[in-house]
Amino acid sequence: MEHEIKVAPGFRLWVEESGDPGGPPLLLVMGAGASGLTWPDSMMEALGRHHRLVRYDHRDVGRSTWAFDDNPYALTDLAADAVKILDALAIDRTHVVGMSMGGMLTQLLLLDHPDRLATATLIGTTPMDGGPVEAPGIDPALLAIWETIAEPRDRDAELDWRVRHWRILNGGELPFDPEEFRRREERIIAHAGRHDNPAAHARAGQEGLARAAELEAVTTPVLVIDSPADPIVGTAYARHLGTLLGNARLVTVPGLGHALSEAVGPQLAEVILKHTTTHNP
Template sequence: MVEVAPGVQVWAEEIPGPGEPLLLVMGANASGLTWPDELLARLARHHRVIRYDHRDTGRSTHAFDERPYALRDLADDAVAVLDAFDVDRAHVAGMSLGGTLVQLLLVEHPDRLLSAAVFCSAALEGTEGLPGPDPALLRLWGELTDERTREQELTWRVEHWRLLNGRVAPFDAAAFRALEERIMEHSGRTDSPAAHAAADTDGLDRAAELREVSVPTLVIEAPEDPVNPPPHAAHLAATIAGSRLMTVEGLGHALAPSLLEPLANALLGHTCGDVR
């Protein structure tokens, strides 16, 4: 457990491996357990991998109503996790809101980064003219804080993953249900985390600073992403100075089992040039 603010702790875990540290930053309202074990094992062949639960997810402190925070604070939490593991500099990879936080790290803490990878995310600036989330997702998000039994909550979460998965990669409902059962056991809660939707979003327009980034950055396009669909990734890559854009075909806004290998290859090709 890592103290990130007075009375606030986040759960973090290291998966030992050779090579340089790699910090994984998950999306909004999602536990670090959302990173699949198969992906962690693949990355840990080459890196010391660290994942963690954001505030108000998993085993971390759930106290937003008593201790509200800004989304920018979650980026500082990532730095606190690196400090707790005595990591001076790390590769970082962020998905969705995690990609937003990685962008904040690029402009606020570049000295702590060896490289950065961002996917399923939008640029830290106005995104006028770019497509928004699928209306079916928006309707489902309207139910986020509804009261549900454990079984109803599992059904809701699996349906959420089905929409996030997109229409190309096979959707393994049993695998995502098992994942959510593990997350419930891990967190000791069955309600849907929702605090990040209420967090302060001030200070997130950082496009000018992103254009000055010198940290090697990979932007991965998820062509089936229903939250930040194309051309969000291309726009992000054009915003971050010197970044490289590549596509993982079939990838949506979920880590589908069938796409873990090409995603790992993309990340490892960026961090160490080795995809074996």
């Protein structure tokens, strides 16, 4: 079931419910610039056998409103959007899975709305203090391709760029199927009705994020998934995030990078379900 939910003046979000309508709710929060369709179908299918799933497109992504240039916002506003989705769907308490920037938003939910979260799962997520000083830097190949993220491209060139980007994000351990990611991005472009990338989330305000010291007081059960081949945030970040949180458990998915393939989807779902089924709302 699809919804269009108003979260702020000038912004409406595309939201989709699937899975078991009678199961415990699970909100999926994707990363920067990524549509809710980025979650692997294999993962959605496995999670949906146990949960009422809710996924959505952030502002300036997919089928949601694109208006950053006229109506700029902060990343904290994106966290507030998640709460407004829960309110609109009459969900009092939910499990939350956050990927990348979505994990940062989930950290904000843990701090500001702990009563709404049964559990949290964080994948490929930067800690609120930026991470450990001794952690490896971001892959230079990734930094280089990010410099071209907002350059104008036709649809085919944009698809090529996105597949190259996913190949780097995948890391060097798990197999990478370029045709799988091309098909997914073709579906996302069709879903959005456009192929450009304004990089709105990279330009969004970052005020209100320096709250790492508060994470120690979190009592909500948190699962931190370590993605050891992640070219952005690898094992050092996951371990550091686990030490910051007051009630965290760390699980490693061998070979996982920053790209979620269909092949790794069932394994991720299994790890997440072990966490959520232990702590049902």
